[in-house]
Amino acid sequence: MCDVLKDLHKVKLKSVTRSPGGTPTNKKPLTEPNAADPAAFIAAALRKKFAHRKRCDSPSDSPEPRRSKDKEWEDSPPKFGQHLLKKRGQVNDVVS
Incomplete structure (x- = not known):
């Protein structure tokens, strides 16, 4: 130190x-x-444009994972379908 x-x-x-x-x-x-x-x-223009962007070589480096459109569609409920129709009174055909 001295x-x-x-x-x-x-x-x-x-x-x-x-x-x-x-x-x-x-x-x-x-x-x-x-x-x-x-x-x-063109190379110089692209270097200048993207000089300050963070490099992201692998998908695991991204802040949030991207979901594909197909997967997103499977998770969401259908917009229109049988679940939105009114239920009608059904007649039970019971033979006595």
């Missing part, structure tokens, strides 16, 4: 350029893709 405290005054931190808001700025400038190469242009 060795760390003795060498503390020798530590030099590198300077970092900051934006007016106080956050560090990017070191490398963004390069524009070559306009003559449409594949590079």
